[in-house]
Amino acid sequence: xxxxxxxxxxxxxxxxxxxxxxxxxxxxxxxxxxxxxxxxxxxxxxxxxxxxxxxxxxxxxxxxxxxxxxxxxxxxxxxxxxxxxxxxxxxxxxxxxxxxxxxxxxxxxxxxxxxxxxxxxxxxxxxxxxxxxxxxxxxxxxxxxxxxxxxxxxxxxxxxxxxxxxxxxxxxxxxxxxxxxxxxxxxxxxxxxxxxxxxxxxxxxxxxxxxxxxxxxxxxxxxxxxxxxxxxxxxxxxxxxxxxxxxxxxxxxxxxxxxxxxxxxxxxxxxxxxxxxxxxxxxxxxxxx
Amino acid sequence: xxxxxxxxxxxxxxxxxxxxxxxxxxxxxxxxxxxxxxxxxxxxxxxxxxxxxxxxxxxxxxxxxxxxxxxxxxxxxxxxxxxxxxxxxxxxxxxxxxxxxxxxxxxxxxxxxxxxxxxxxxxxxxxxxxxxxxxxxxxxxxxxxxxxxxxxxxxxxxxxxxxxxxxxxxxxxxxxxxxxxxxxxxxxxxxxxxxxxxxxxxxxxxxxxxxxxxxxxxxxxxxxxxxxxxxxxxxxxxxxxxxxxxxxxxxxxxxxxxxxxxxxxxxxxxxxxxxxxxxxxxxxxxxxx
Numbered sequence: 180x181x182x183x184x185x186x187x188x189x190x191x192x193x194x195x196x197x198x199x200x201x202x203x204x205x206x207x208x209x210x211x212x213x214x215x216x217x218x219x220x221x222x223x224x225x226x227x228x229x230x231x232x233x234x235x236x237x238x239x240x241x242x243x244x245x246x247x248x249x250x251x252x253x254x255x256x257x258x259x260x261x262x263x264x265x266x267x268x269x270x271x272x273x274x275x276x277x278x279x280x281x282x283x284x285x286x287x288x289x290x291x292x293x294x295x296x297x298x299x300x301x302x303x304x305x306x307x308x309x310x311x312x313x314x315x316x317x318x319x320x321x322x323x324x325x326x327x328x329x330x331x332x333x334x335x336x337x338x339x340x341x342x343x344x345x346x347x348x349x350x351x352x353x354x355x356x357x358x359x360x361x362x363x364x365x366x367x368x369x370x371x372x373x374x375x376x377x378x379x380x381x382x383x384x385x386x387x388x389x390x391x392x393x394x395x396x397x398x399x400x401x402x403x404x405x406x407x408x409x410x411x412x413x414x415x416x417x418x419x420x421x422x423x424x425x426x427x428x429x430x431x432x433x434x435x436x437x438x439x440x441x442x443x444x445x446x447x448x449x450x451x452x453x454x455x456x457x458x459x460x461x462x463x464x465x466x467x468x
Numbered sequence: 469x470x471x472x473x474x475x476x477x478x479x480x481x482x483x484x485x486x487x488x489x490x491x492x493x494x495x496x497x498x499x500x501x502x503x504x505x506x507x508x509x510x511x512x513x514x515x516x517x518x519x520x521x522x523x524x525x526x527x528x529x530x531x532x533x534x535x536x537x538x539x540x541x542x543x544x545x546x547x548x549x550x551x552x553x554x555x556x557x558x559x560x561x562x563x564x565x566x567x568x569x570x571x572x573x574x575x576x577x578x579x580x581x582x583x584x585x586x587x588x589x590x591x592x593x594x595x596x597x598x599x600x601x602x603x604x605x606x607x608x609x610x611x612x613x614x615x616x617x618x619x620x621x622x623x624x625x626x627x628x629x630x631x632x633x634x635x636x637x638x639x640x641x642x643x644x645x646x647x648x649x650x651x652x653x654x655x656x657x658x659x660x661x662x663x664x665x666x667x668x669x670x671x672x673x674x675x676x677x678x679x680x681x682x683x684x685x686x687x688x689x690x691x692x693x694x695x696x697x698x699x700x701x702x703x704x705x706x707x708x709x710x711x712x713x714x715x716x717x718x719x720x721x722x723x724x725x726x727x728x729x730x731x732x733x734x735x736x737x738x739x740x741x742x743x744x745x746x747x748x749x750x751x752x753x754x755x756x757x
Contacts, residue, residue, distance in 0.1 A: 252734070302683045322681060357677075364669060365682040369689040372661055374744040375721040380653060381747035388646070390751045392611055393654040394591045396695075399688040400658040404748050406685075408741035412734050419729055426726045430719055432664040437715045440708055445541070445701050452697035455663040458670035459693050462679045 181342075182207040185232065185242040187257065189213050189222040192274045192301060193248030194313025197227050199346035202315045210238045213249075222310035236264035244342075247273040251281055252413030258288035265289075270335050271296045276304070276362065276410075277417040278326045278355040294330035297339045299323060300358065301348060302366075308407050319347030326355040363421035368429055370411055371422070373404040470631075471496040474521065474531040476546065478502050478511040481563045481590060482537030483602025486516050488635035491604045499527045502538075511599035525553035533631075536562040540570055541702030547577035554578075559624050560585045565593070565651065565699075566706040567615045567644040583619035586628045588612055589647065590637060591655075597696050608636030615644040652710035657718055659700055660711070662693040 184200060186193040189211035200206040211228035212235055213219050219231045232238025239245050239261065247254060254275060265271060271292075275281040278298055285296050303321040323343040327336045340350045353361075380389045415422060439448045473489060475482040478500035489495040500517035501524055502508050508520045521527025524546070528534050534554065536543060543564065554560060560581075564570040567587055574585050592610040612632040616625045629639045642650075669678045704711060728737045 302681065304683070304685065321683070324681070361678055361681050365678050365686050369665065369686055371725055372665070372722070373689060374741050375718065375725055376658065376661070377744035377747050378740050379717055379721045381743055386747070389650055389654050390747075392591060392613070392650050393751065394593070394610070396593065396692040397654050397658055398752075399691045400662060401748055402688045403685040404741075404744045405752075406741075406745070408738045408745055411741050412738040415725075415729050415737055416732055416734055419732070422729060423726060426722060426729075428668060429664065430722055430726075432668045433661070433715060433719055433722075436660055436664055437712060437719075440704050440711060440715075443705055443708070445705055448704055449697045449701040451667050452663050452693075452695075452700050454670055455666035455693045456695070456697055458666050458675070458679075459690055462682065463687075463694075 180207070181205060181244045183242050183244075184209045185212065185238045185245045186210070186228060187212045187235065187245065187247050188249035189219055189228055189310050189313075190248060191308050191312045191317070192303065193246055194222055194225075194227040194310045195303070195315065195317035196246055196248070196274075196301075196346065197222075198313055198315035199318060200342070201226075203345050205342065205345055210242075212238050218310050222313075225310060225313070227310050227313050235260050239264050239269065240266060242266065242269045245269055245271045247271070247275070250407075250410045250413040251275040251277055251417045252409075254281055255284040255288065258285050262288050262290055262292060265292055265295060267292075267295075269295060270339065272299055272339055274299065274301050275417075276300060276366070276414045278324075278358045280417040282326070282328065282355055293328065294332065295335070297325065297327060297331055297336055298355070299325045299339065299343070300362070301343070303348075304366075304406070308410075316347070318343065321348050323348040323350045324358055325350060325352045326358050327352060359418050359421045363418050363425045367414055367418055367422050368425045370403050370406060371415065371426065372429070373401045374411070377401050377404040469496070470494060470533045472531050472533075473498045474501065474527050474534045475499070475517060476501045476524065476534065476536045477538035478508055478517055478599050478602075479537060480597050480601045480606070481592065482535055483511055483514075483516040483599045484592070484604065484606035485535055485537070485563075485590075485635065486511075487602055487604035488607060489631070490515075492634050494631065494634055499531075501527050507599050511602075514599060514602075516599050516602050524549050528553050528558065529555060531555065531558045534558055534560045536560070536564070539696075539699045539702040540564040540566055540706045541698075543570055544573040544577065547574050551577050551579060551581060554581055554584060556581075556584075558584060559628065561588055561628055563588065563590050564706075565589060565655070565703045567613075567647045569706040571615070571617065571644055582617065583621065584624070586614065586616060586620055586625055587644070588614045588628065588632070589651070590632070592637075593655075593695070597699075605636070607632065610637050612637040612639045613647055614639060614641045615647050616641060648707050648710045652707050652714045656703055656707055656711050657714045659692050659695060660704065660715065661718070662690045663700070666690050666693040 210232045212232040301323045499521045501521040590612045
């Protein structure tokens, strides 16, 4: 039981965690902190949080658990504030989509309190954002990755794992470098690829003609281009090295396909498409390749 | 009223057209032709077609309307067969995803019968295929592009337009070159980009680790990588020139994004993502950019 939960960033992720904890009766009261006053007021109105914190320091003073659910680029400044404000008994968790840079920022700022920070990443993004998009079921069946630190107390990591599991999540532990490499490929790169296609078309003088005939395949392919620009700017920069590697690999693959089309090599194209289709089929069916 | 409709390729598109025509009472009887005997038998069992044609020539002998709904790469051979088999009064239509090469193949094969061919493209693909996937509502609200020929009789083009409209489609006429350029960008390129990502990951030794953490964004982005490999091989080759142009433009855009990440230019990244998101929002809302 968490007596006082403080959610810094009462948006889709922070708000959904608050709702899920409350629904399971795992929390006494919930304070929200954030940049947008209107969003925080809506969060109170919707019952996502009980109260709006006056400042980070005041809000966390008697907190048992603090969740950071803001864009990763804004976390450094927050860690510096928490370095003196975080009470000794509180556990600090985050929902950042990248882990190595978040952990580096925490380590640089938190000093001796680094052991209170249990880094994590719930895989439950959506292109909707804000407290109005929050829902208690968001994490059901979704993965939550924890990348614990050597300085963490085992009991704290276990508690965080139990809390996410209580939200319905499938919790896994992973090394921070592995996390960033995997998510560069399966999440960050696809977002860039979807943004790239939308930007490419939108910049054309006759963009209307293109969009008029775009169908359901285009709609699904570009769905993640509806994601939050600031959040994804931060992720792209935070996971820079892994993402540059993935972009290079992906551009190489597109160049290879280009070469097959130019050479009219239908058999190799069909083989590549068939392998891709089979891999997706296996993935969807849960029979991993 | 069409007395005798012949559908060559009783799959998703051909079967759905047959079902839609029958539901509106616009057709007397429907004969199906195709490579896969099992699929044709299922089409009869499901009431998609009334009978299986023994040969193209026999089936079309007293046809009023013939729909070609097979991969575009297989159309040349079919046009050569239809050159002598197609009766003078019949109208020939197709559902090919590319138009310039299909029209060139028709023109090369059909000779003086070219005026009977009214080329078109229904935009209603799905990753499912076969007669079992067919449904009468498939074309409702979907665009169908007609790219009429100078040799077509105006009355024939109007009739084809009326038939697709009766299926619920929004019919538009377009020049064949414009069609191929637009669909290279909004359909063919995204398919290649989705296939490329799936193939890239599937080829890795630790592919399992990646797929295990792929979430809903990845699922939607790669949905079209579940599409039919042979069909998309044919489309890639048939629309080669436009598609090579689009691939180059897309790779350039990815390289530009790569450059912004490498230079840590967060502001330009955010601006690009915001433009893309706004364009998508406008498109979804129907307020075209």
